[in-house]
Amino acid sequence: DVKVTQSSRYLVKRTGEKVFLECVQDMDHENMFWYRQDPGLGLRLIYFSYDVKMKEKGDIPEGYSVSREKKERFSLILESASTNQTSMYLCASSPTSGRAKANEQFFGPGTRLTVL
Amino acid sequence: KQEVTQIPAALSVPEGENLVLNCSFTDSAIYNLQWFRQDPGKGLTSLLLIQSSQREQTSGRLNASLDKSSGRSTLYIAASQPGDSATYLCAVRGASGNTGKLIFGQGTTLQVKP
Numbered sequence: 035d036v037k038v039t040q041s042s043r044y045l046v047k048r049t050g051e052k053v054f055l056e057c058v059q060d061m062d063h064e065n066m067f068w069y070r071q072d073p074g075l076g077l078r079l080i081y082f083s084y085d086v087k088m089k090e091k092g093d094i095p096e097g098y099s100v101s102r103e104k105k106e107r108f109s110l111i112l113e114s115a116s117t118n119q120t121s122m123y124l125c126a127s128s129p130t131s132g133r134a135k136a137n138e139q140f141f142g143p144g145t146r147l148t149v150l
Numbered sequence: 151k152q153e154v155t156q157i158p159a160a161l162s163v164p165e166g167e168n169l170v171l172n173c174s175f176t177d178s179a180i181y182n183l184q185w186f187r188q189d190p191g192k193g194l195t196s197l198l199l200i201q202s203s204q205r206e207q208t209s210g211r212l213n214a215s216l217d218k219s220s221g222r223s224t225l226y227i228a229a230s231q232p233g234d235s236a237t238y239l240c241a242v243r244g245a246s247g248n249t250g251k252l253i254f255g256q257g258t259t260l261q262v263k264p
Contacts (some may be wrong), residue, residue: 038193067251077239077254092251124193137182137243139252141194 037061038142040125046148053112055145057125064130066108067139068092068100070121077124083108084130115149122146152177154242156255163230164263171225171258173240178218184252185214185225186239194239198225202245230262 041056059066067082069092079092081100089100097119101109108127112119125142153176163169173183182201186194198207198214200223206215213226223240237259241252 074256076256077241079251082251122191126194138184138196138199139241140196141186143193144191146191 038125038127038140040123040142040145042145043143044146044148046150047112047115048150049116051112051115051149053115053147053149055110055112055123055125055147057108057110057127057142058106059108059127059140060106061127061129061140062105063127063140064105065128065137066102067126067128068098068108068110069124069126070094071124071144072121080110115147117149120147120149152180152242152244152253154240154253154255156238156240156258158258159256160259160261162261162263165230165232167230167262168226168228169230169260171227171238171240171260173223173225173255175221175223175242175253177244178221179245180218181243181245183214183216183223183240183242185212185223186241188237188239188257190237197238227260230260232262232264235260235262 038059068080069077071077078094083089083102099111123145126139128137128139155174184199185197188194200207200216211228216223237257239257241254
C-alpha cells in the first residue's frame, strides 16, 4: 500500500515564526502536492512538484515556499506564519502518466496548524 | 476554468439504503476523475479512479460512473452502513499537462443512521 506520512498531526505556532511541514512518500512517486483545506473553501493547491528540485505554484502560493531535495520528501515552508494560515494542510503524491492508475493521488493524514 | 460541483452538500439516510452522490464539472476535457472519502479531521482516502476512456469503476459496494460529454459522475453506494458516514469528494484532472493537478468539489457529507 502507498504510504504518505506527514511530520505532525497537530502544530501550534506563533505569528512570525518560520514553520516547516514535512511530507514523505514511500512509493517512488514523481509528483507531490501540498493543499490546504478550509471550511467553505474546500481543498486548494498551494504548490506541487513533478521532480526533484522542481516546483510549480498552485492556486494560492503566496506566503509559502517549498523544497524537494529528495524524491520521497516534499517540504512546505511558511516563512513568517500569520493567523490566516491557520488551516488543515494535506500532502499528496501520485505516479506520473504511463503507469497503471496514472495520477491517482494518495493523501497523507493531514497537519492541523494553528497560528496564534 | 474548470469548476467542480457536488450536490447535495449533505445527505442523511437510514442504514441499508442505496444512494447516489453527484459530481459535475464544467470542462469535459478531463484526463481522469477520482472519488475520495474523508473522515472528520483526517486525510483523504482514494476510493475509485476513472480514466477518461472508462465509463465506470467498481470496488465492493461502490460504483462510480463517468459521462464525460455531459460533465457528470456519480458515486453509487449500495446497502449503506453507519461506517460509510463521511465526506465524499470528487476531483478531476485536466487533460493537458502531466503533473496530475486535481480540481476538487466541495464534497457531500453523508450520514447513515443506524
